[in-house]
Amino acid sequence: MIRLARLLAELNQPGNDKARAVAGFLRDAPDPAAHRLLTDPPRRMISLAVYRTWVEDDTGLPPWLIDAARSATGDLAEALALCLPPPPPLARLPDLAQVLASLASLPPGPLARAELLALSAAMPPPERAALIRLVTGTLRLAVDPDTLLRAHRLAAGQALPAQILHSILAVMIYAEATVPPGAGGPELTLALASGNGLVPIARARTALPAAETQSLLAWVRAASTGRFGPLHRVPATQLVTLAFEAVMPNRRRASGIALTRPQVVAWHPDRAVSDAAPLAALTGLLPNAP
Amino acid sequence: MRDAPLLTFTPAGIFCPAGDFHIDPSAPVQRALITHGHSDHARRGHAAYLCTKAALPVIRHRLGRIAAEAIGYGETRLIGGVEVSFHPAGHVPGSAQIRVARAGEVWVVSGDYKTEDDGLAEAFAPVPCHAFVTECTFGLPIYRWEPQPVTMAAIADWWAGNAAKGVTSILAAYSFGKAQRLIAGLPYGPILTHPAVADVTDILVSQGYPLPQTLRVTPGMTPQTHPGALVIAPPNALASGWADRFAPHATGFASGWMTLAARRRGVDRGFALSDHADWPGLNAAIRATGATRIFATHGYTAPFCRWLDSQGYAAGVVP
Numbered sequence: 001m002i003r004l005a006r007l008l009a010e011l012n013q014p015g016n017d018k019a020r021a022v023a024g025f026l027r028d029a030p031d032p033a034a035h036r037l038l039t040d041p042p043r044r045m046i047s048l049a050v051y052r053t054w055v056e057d058d059t060g061l062p063p064w065l066i067d068a069a070r071s072a073t074g075d076l077a078e079a080l081a082l083c084l085p086p087p088p089p090l091a092r093l094p095d096l097a098q099v100l101a102s103l104a105s106l107p108p109g110p111l112a113r114a115e116l117l118a119l120s121a122a123m124p125p126p127e128r129a130a131l132i133r134l135v136t137g138t139l140r141l142a143v144d145p146d147t148l149l150r151a152h153r154l155a156a157g158q159a160l161p162a163q164i165l166h167s168i169l170a171v172m173i174y175a176e177a178t179v180p181p182g183a184g185g186p187e188l189t190l191a192l193a194s195g196n197g198l199v200p201i202a203r204a205r206t207a208l209p210a211a212e213t214q215s216l217l218a219w220v221r222a223a224s225t226g227r228f229g230p231l232h233r234v235p236a237t238q239l240v241t242l243a244f245e246a247v248m249p250n251r252r253r254a255s256g257i258a259l260t261r262p263q264v265v266a267w268h269p270d271r272a273v274s275d276a277a278p279l280a281a282l283t284g285l286l287p288n289a290p
Numbered sequence: 291m292r293d294a295p296l297l298t299f300t301p302a303g304i305f306c307p308a309g310d311f312h313i314d315p316s317a318p319v320q321r322a323l324i325t326h327g328h329s330d331h332a333r334r335g336h337a338a339y340l341c342t343k344a345a346l347p348v349i350r351h352r353l354g355r356i357a358a359e360a361i362g363y364g365e366t367r368l369i370g371g372v373e374v375s376f377h378p379a380g381h382v383p384g385s386a387q388i389r390v391a392r393a394g395e396v397w398v399v400s401g402d403y404k405t406e407d408d409g410l411a412e413a414f415a416p417v418p419c420h421a422f423v424t425e426c427t428f429g430l431p432i433y434r435w436e437p438q439p440v441t442m443a444a445i446a447d448w449w450a451g452n453a454a455k456g457v458t459s460i461l462a463a464y465s466f467g468k469a470q471r472l473i474a475g476l477p478y479g480p481i482l483t484h485p486a487v488a489d490v491t492d493i494l495v496s497q498g499y500p501l502p503q504t505l506r507v508t509p510g511m512t513p514q515t516h517p518g519a520l521v522i523a524p525p526n527a528l529a530s531g532w533a534d535r536f537a538p539h540a541t542g543f544a545s546g547w548m549t550l551a552a553r554r555r556g557v558d559r560g561f562a563l564s565d566h567a568d569w570p571g572l573n574a575a576i577r578a579t580g581a582t583r584i585f586a587t588h589g590y591t592a593p594f595c596r597w598l599d600s601q602g603y604a605a606g607v608v609p
Contacts (some may be wrong), residue, residue: 013555061431062600067431068593074552082432082549089440126551 001127003028004037004096008130011141018145022143028157031097032212037134037141038148039241039266042100044137045261046109048076051136054113055080077138081129084120091122103135149243152207156183166285167265168277170242171198175220185213186220188264189231190242192217192255194279198236199255201282202244204262216267237273241266247285257282295421296390297397297423299585299609300571304399304423306390309372311340313399315560323374325401326385327352327466340367342376344412345478347493348466364531369465379403380414381565382467383499389417398579399423402588404564405565405571408438410474410499411467414567416578423585423608424576428546429594436570442475445561449479449540450456453518458536462525462543462557466490467565472544473501484523484532512536570605576603 003025010021022038029035036042056063061083069079071142094102102119106112116135122130133139143151145167174189192197206213224232243265251256259282294307303315304358311321318335325341327348330338332341339358341349346360361367363386366375376386381402388399398419407413435441444564445461454457463469465486473491481504483491488506495501505511507521521536525543533539540558546568547553548560567575575583576598584595587608598605 009554010552010553056586059431065431065593066512069588072430072432072552072590078551079432082434087432091335125549129551 001073001093001096001099001123001130004034004134005126005130007141008133008139009126011143014192018143018147019150020244022147022255023154026155026209029096030209030211032209032215033100034096035209035212036268036270037139038143039145040268041137042067042134042139042268044109045103045106045112045135048132048136048138050109050195051116051132054077054117055083058117059083059085075129077136078129079130080126081125081132082118082196084117084128087122087124091125094119096247099131106222109135137159143243145243145265148241149207149263150266153207155209156207165245166247167242167243168192169268169271170201171236171237171273171276172234172238172240173198173236174228175216176230176233177217177221177224178230179213179217180230184263186217187231188240190240190262190264191236192277192279192282194255199279199281200241200253201255201257202259202262204242204244204264206240206264206267207209208264208267212267219269228247231285239268239271239273239276240264241268255279255282257286262285267279291573296395297399297421298393304574304608306370306372308392309370309374309390311369311374311490312336314401321369323388324349325379325388325399326382328382328402331401340374342384342386344497345386347497348384348490350488350513351493352466377417378412378414380405380407380411382604383411383470383494383497385411386567387414387417389419392543395420397421397423397426398581400425400568402427403575404567405575406435408471408475408565410471410501411565414575419581421578421583421585422576422579422581423587424572425566426572426586426589426591426594428564428568429572429586429590429597431569433546433549433564434570435562435564438475441544441561441563442472445472445544446477448474448540448559448561449520452540456513456517458513458518458539459520460528460533460536460539460541461520461522462541463487463522463545465524468544469524470494470499470501470520470562471565472520473504476520478502480519482511482516482519482521484521484527486524486527487522488527513538528576557594573601 007025070076073079120131146165170190172188173191174187187205190202191200223234226233244259244262246260248258300304302317304313312319314324314331320337322336323340330347343360373391375389377383379401380388390397396419398417403414405414409530444463449459469487483504542559543557544563546564548562554560584598584605585608586605595605
């Protein structure tokens with residue numbers, strides 16, 4: 001939790017290099033569930049309004065006093081974190097991975113009141129505020145895909161591109177089942193929706209942290225529906241974020257376009273494939289596009 | 291005059307009609323009783339000043355030539371038939387609560403205070419009274435301090451971590467009170483002080499306060515001449531770039547306001563160390579006076595009064 005609280009503080013510090021802050025988080029927290037926080041908002045377990053009523057009940061503080069606290073902090077999650085009693089001395093702070101695992105095992109929000117309050121009881125206020133934001137769905141990490149890619153490259157010790165990067169949600173249709181030599185993870189074939197089908201638009205290697213790469217490879221091997229050389233065909237159910245520098249026309253391809261320096265920067269196993277961008281999203285980025 | 295309240299609230303500040311004196315007035319008056327030497331309490335321009343013996347040297351340093359008398363803690367003096375005495379407030383060395391009594395009615399003006407004994411300032415003790423005028427700088431439940439040793443250990447840890455990386459630690463703290471509390475409470479090591487801090491430290495040392503040796507910053511000092519140092523300077527010195535000579539450096543700020551994430555944004559580290567009472571401290575102090583009438587000043591006065599009301603006190607905001 002310390003790493004998450006620190007990341008939130010660093011992202012809010014004006015003038016900070018966000019990519020560097022995220023790179024630090026990636027290096028310190030090599031856990032796929034933790035990384036997914038950067039790209040997919042966690043499911044809301046309980047609303048902030050209801051969490052607030054729990055704090056009012058537990059502390060005996062009247063609503064108008066919580067309002068005054070919120071005015072002073074400028075933020076309700078922080079005010080609630082500070083109004084709850086301080087953690088016992090020498091309390092062991094749970095790890096982010098443990099916290100995420102605990103949350104995943106809890107029943108729906110209202111039933112988990114005792115567990116959620118107990119989880120926050122051992123945390124000092126900054127970590128407690130991060131937990132409150134996590135469970136109430138108000139965790140705004142605000143990391144755009146460009147920053148995320150730069151952060152991955154920093155974390156991996158790679159040079160950073162100077163270009164502006166574009167990012168879209170695309171569907172994985174083929175994947176390598178092992179990591180080839182050279183920079184980056186396995187190569188995937190990505191497609192976008194066009195008409196009633198999917199049109200391939202790029203082959204790109206992944207830029208994911210090691211643990212997440214292993215999870216992806218395991219999924220590919222288990223889900224494979226056929227092998228074509230090093231490539232496995234996979235069910236078109238997995239959404240990824242594909243970053244690239246530019247779109248150029250290419251009449252030899254079914255899609256009519258080619259992408260410059262494509263890289264897969266995130267995998268979204270929990271998102272619906274219907275969220276994928278249409279091909280028109282790319283053609284709109286072509287030079288001389290209307 | 292007999293029917294007038296013992297203390298009243300005027301545009302110039304707290305006024306005792308029977309004794310014809312003010313307490314910490316904000317405009318020039320004939321006779322001013324001063325709780326402590328911070329500039330929002332001890333101001334220029336009064337014809338006569340009265341404060342504790344322990345507070346006077348710093349007040350003279352800040353205000354120059356003034357007509358001032360000093361009184362010991364617990365000593366009583368009659369001013370216009372009103373019994374006046376000064377009692378420890380625990381805020382900064384020499385700070386006092388002022389007790390005013392006449393015809394069996396007792397009022398106490400807290401000045402600024404904190405309830406934790408910091409080992410340097412004369413420790414706060416509640417003074418029984420009917421009416422208590424209290425500050426409420428941190429009068430919301432979000433303000434709860436850790437015991438001083440815990441915060442000092444965190445600061446020491448930050449200092450040591452920086453020193454190990456060849457980074458100078460710059461700690462912002464008010465030059466009277468907080469700076470000396472840090473000097474007294476941190477482990478011994480190379481502590482350099484901005485001249486504003488050094489001036490006050492020298493005065494308190496000459497008065498006999500137990501402070502370890504520190505070094506006044508002079509032009510030649512650099513991280514090379516004083517590796518691994520902690521530099522204590524007032525916040526405005528940091529804003530002006532005065533600390534640039536000590537680069538590479540990390541900045542910390544020791545203040546109760548560091549409780550708030552928004553206030554921590556301007557510094558590398560914030561340490562919630564305050565010379566004002568926190569929420570539990572304020573509530574305990576007020577209860578311990580036995581007073582039924584409470585006047586809140588200097589802080590979150592409206593919500594704090596509403597809270598005191600809900601707890602059964604007759605509470606009002608000092609206008």
